[in-house]
Amino acid sequence: MSFETFSLVRGLHILAVIAWMAGMLFLPRLYAYDAEQAGKPEPLRSEMQGLLRIWQRRLLKIIINPSMTAAWVFGVWMILIHVYGFGQGWGFLLLPWMATKLVAVFVLSGWHGFLAGELKRIQAGTSVRSGRFWRMTNEIPFLIAIVAVLSVTVEWTLG
Template identity: 55%
Template sequence: MIDFLVAHFNLVRGLHILSVIAFMAGMLYLPRLFVYHTKATPGSEMDETFKVMERRLLRGIINPASIATAVFGLGLILADSAIRGWSFLAEPWMATKLVALVGLYGWHGFLSASRKKFERGENVRSEKFWRITNEIPFVLAIVIVISVTTKFLNH
């Protein structure tokens, strides 16, 4: 298995990048849907439309893409460990990336729980809250990408 990952490192990396793009697109769009959903009258046709859109986005794009991102990311870690050992996991850039990933997946869980609250008509968050927090995934993505691409200029 590890030999396969090493031999196909660039393919795994490409699939990881594609899954990250899909994951991030959904993570940026779902809070935007929540912004507009806060304006819909509970029980209205618009309210029901947002519920369907949010559920399909989460279950059809965000969740599968988050799983693919994690699977391909773990594949890259395994391949990297076979190439240069496990020590890279302790480097500051990787620790920063992993902390930001915990934040991103935590935010994913928060959005999932929030979608269920919208579906039950129990949302207590304001339009302003969703507008402000809409940028959280992008800020975390910046931290992750800069960490990986610069490795804090150690190399």
């Protein structure tokens, strides 16, 4: 595996991550607007929620899910290049910075799963989350992204 392949995959990985993060930062805002329609007069409430729910569904299905899949595919591809192409073996995954990165991406993927579950509940009208909840948790993905990015750029070690 040449270094050029690695550079290309790394660039595609970063692009996929940008789209994934953008979507995950915007979706909770649509959930907040949705929750804040409660108590508004009809037919305004139904019309607004109908529109918001179309946007929520499209954002998750068209942007967030495919970009997460692409980020994983390119990320795992780079791991395989490290393990086999660069001959670092599976011990590569245990390097402190790589292990930190993996924890961060598993947490991010879990948050993605939570947002996807909430989409189903919101669309079914059974979500109990408030607009305040979505505004307060909106920055969580960005905080985890700081860990995911800095672990790979700094490549910190224990020694």
